[in-house]
Amino acid sequence: MRFFIKYLLGFVLSVTAVAQDVAMSDHARKTLEIYRTIVGMDSSKLGAARAPDVAQYLSEEFWAAGFAKADVEIVKKGDLVGLIVKYRGKKDSRKKPILFLGHMDVVEANASDWVRPPFELTEDDAYFYGRGSDDNKFGIAQISATFIRLKKEGFVPDRDLIIAFSGDEETGMETTRLLAYERPDLAEAEFALNTDAGGGDLDVAGNALTYRIQAAEKTYVTWEITARNPGGHSSRPRPDNAIYDLADAIKNIQAYKFPVRWSDMTLNFFEETGQQLGGELGDAMRAFAEDPMDVKASDRLMIESSYVGSTRTTCVVTMLRAGHAENAMPQSATATVNCRVFPGVSVAEIEGVLKKVVANDAIEFVMLGDPTESPISELRDDVMAAVRKAVHARYPNVKLIPYMESGGTDGMHFRKAGIPTWAVSGMFMNPDEMFAHGLNERVPKKAFYGALDHWSIIIKELAGP
Numbered sequence: 282m283r284f285f286i287k288y289l290l291g292f293v294l295s296v297t298a299v300a301q302d303v304a305m306s307d308h309a310r311k312t313l314e315i316y317r318t319i320v321g322m323d324s325s326k327l328g329a330a331r332a333p334d335v336a337q338y339l340s341e342e343f344w345a346a347g348f349a350k351a352d353v354e355i356v357k358k359g360d361l362v363g364l365i366v367k368y369r370g371k372k373d374s375r376k377k378p379i380l381f382l383g384h385m386d387v388v389e390a391n392a393s394d395w396v397r398p399p400f401e402l403t404e405d406d407a408y409f410y411g412r413g414s415d416d417n418k419f420g421i422a423q424i425s426a427t428f429i430r431l432k433k434e435g436f437v438p439d440r441d442l443i444i445a446f447s448g449d450e451e452t453g454m455e456t457t458r459l460l461a462y463e464r465p466d467l468a469e470a471e472f473a474l475n476t477d478a479g480g481g482d483l484d485v486a487g488n489a490l491t492y493r494i495q496a497a498e499k500t501y502v503t504w505e506i507t508a509r510n511p512g513g514h515s516s517r518p519r520p521d522n523a524i525y526d527l528a529d530a531i532k533n534i535q536a537y538k539f540p541v542r543w544s545d546m547t548l549n550f551f552e553e554t555g556q557q558l559g560g561e562l563g564d565a566m567r568a569f570a571e572d573p574m575d576v577k578a579s580d581r582l583m584i585e586s587s588y589v590g591s592t593r594t595t596c597v598v599t600m601l602r603a604g605h606a607e608n609a610m611p612q613s614a615t616a617t618v619n620c621r622v623f624p625g626v627s628v629a630e631i632e633g634v635l636k637k638v639v640a641n642d643a644i645e646f647v648m649l650g651d652p653t654e655s656p657i658s659e660l661r662d663d664v665m666a667a668v669r670k671a672v673h674a675r676y677p678n679v680k681l682i683p684y685m686e687s688g689g690t691d692g693m694h695f696r697k698a699g700i701p702t703w704a705v706s707g708m709f710m711n712p713d714e715m716f717a718h719g720l721n722e723r724v725p726k727k728a729f730y731g732a733l734d735h736w737s738i739i740i741k742e743l744a745g746p
């Protein structure tokens with residue numbers, strides 16, 4: 282009997298799949314064509330570096346759809362490229378533009394490690410496969426095809442809509458910086474919507490649990506802290522020792538709790554997530570949302586690795602390097618301390634706190650890289666309503682929950698530049714199926730076809746007549 286049902290179900294599914302092919306709209310066909318073409322271009326840094334090809338190909342698609350030559354611009358930073366596309370609104374409009382973000386580059390993929398060729402869009406009954414099929418060529422294809430669709434429909438927005446795609450989001454973010462800080466025309470935007478994060482979570486049965494809106498990113502910053510010592514022969518130990526000094530510093534960092542931090546956005550996150558989770562953890566979340574100074578609640582959340590980061594700055598020791606010979610006293614000992622700083626707290630302040638915590642003036646601090654501090658984008662009713670409409674068209678009643686990410690999308694630079702940014706991808710999938718950055722990256726076909734109207738609903742709400 283079970284076999285029979287399975288067989289029957291398989292039959293029904295394949296008939297549906299065929300029907301979908303036959304009935305595929307022009308928009309679905311165009312979106313798939315763009316998706317297939319750009320996944321087929323290796324735009325990883327170590328690969329063929331074909332982000333310029335992606336930009337060139339998309340430009341031609343926009344021109345063919347009727348966008349003016351001058352409104353489609355490939356911007357360059359050395360060998361790197363970004364893409365700006367302006368969908369002109371009504372001439373007399375006084376409303377400021379909306380930006381749409383995404384990135385054309387992908388993480389490297391070593392073909393010999395993959396079951397399928399990474400730089401080709403392949404498929405079976407349930408999935409599309411390929412590097413970038415999720416991150417972020419899904420978003421690039423969906424928003425690009427939506428611009429083309431609306432143009433062909435003759436839609437005239439009541440404000441300018443501007444695509445700003447970066448070309449090296451996964452690596453140096455040079456083109457992101459160019460777009461966020463060096464373009465006065467983009468700086469005028471009222472806000473930005475990012476295709477590269479956010480989205481819906483499904484359970485194994487395919488029911489929607491929540492829809493997440495990325496509204497903030499913590500600041501990612503790393504220090505190397507070093508203890509030094511004259512050292513000497515290990516047969517004649519001296520009381521002071523670089524490794525011991527560093528160990529003391531590390532133990533102090535381990536014991537230190539950064540103070541609790543919150544915003545309207547994070548309290549809302551805990552209220553909603555607490556209601557949804559229920560149980561003793563859910564109660565702690567709701568107690569925290571009610572009163573973030575409730576120590577019992579914040580201590581409870583502190584032992585949850587998934588949630589501690591939304592309650593405070595965190596720092597953790599991730600690497601060690603010390604000594605130079607088995608029979609010599611160490612001349613230096615270095616630990617790597619990686620921190621995720623709560624928005625609104627400066628990196629300089631955290632360095633000051635860490636120096637007090639290690640309580641040893643002789644420990645040297647060296648900050649690595651150039652951290653980007655960005656504020657929280659507090660929610661706006663009009664944006665929430667537009668996203669809610671798009672989400673509820675597919676999954677009625679699902680809750681929209683804003684969240685803070687540990688850091689890593691183009692959004693942080695736009696937020697830093699003063700443009701509130703929310704990531705609101707049209708992707709709905711089971712988090713366990715997420716292989717972005719990993720091997721055999723894939724996207725359920727249902728997620729791809731389900732998202733076809735996501736951006737046009739949002740755009741018509743925010744810029745329609």
Ligand SMILES: [Zn+2]
Nearest residue numbers: 384416417477
């Ligand atoms: Zn991405």
